[in-house]
Amino acid sequence: MSIVSISLDEESIASLDMIAESFKLKGRSDAVRMSIKSAVAELKEMDDYDGLVEGVLIIVHEHHDDAWISMIQHRNEELIRTQLHSHLADRKCLELMIVSGEGQRIRDMLREVHSANKASYIKLVRN
Numbered sequence: 761m762s763i764v765s766i767s768l769d770e771e772s773i774a775s776l777d778m779i780a781e782s783f784k785l786k787g788r789s790d791a792v793r794m795s796i797k798s799a800v801a802e803l804k805e806m807d808d809y810d811g812l813v814e815g816v817l818i819i820v821h822e823h824h825d826d827a828w829i830s831m832i833q834h835r836n837e838e839l840i841r842t843q844l845h846s847h848l849a850d851r852k853c854l855e856l857m858i859v860s861g862e863g864q865r866i867r868d869m870l871r872e873v874h875s876a877n878k879a880s881y882i883k884l885v886r887n
């Protein structure tokens with residue numbers, strides 16, 4: 761096993777400790793390993809998008825005054841049948857989108873959402 765050095769902000773460290781505690785892991789290294797496995801599983805799921813993909817895309821973020829999600833939605837308007845923006849507690853925003861389109865296009869849009877690194881929750885519930 762290799763030892764690597766990474767930079768994390770306070771919120772990420774708190775999240776890592778929460779993951780370790782909630783899943784009764786031995787420490788932060790196990791929490792990082794588990795998080796990587798989870799991300800890899802998500803990537804594999806995205807690789808399975810083939811043909812027509814339909815579903816509900818759920819995104820939670822804290823960037824109400826930032827047009828990032830709106831720009832992604834406009835760039836991908838042909839994939840979004842309908843959308844809803846709603847406000848949650850703690851100034852969080854919930855985006856719900858009914859999406860329908862070719863798997864690769866849906867995957868590209870999801871990658872765009874992930875790479876913006878502004879959402880605290882991203883989930884596509886498929887048909």
Ligand code: NI
Pocket residue numbers: 823824845846847852853854
């Ligand atoms: Ni909002």
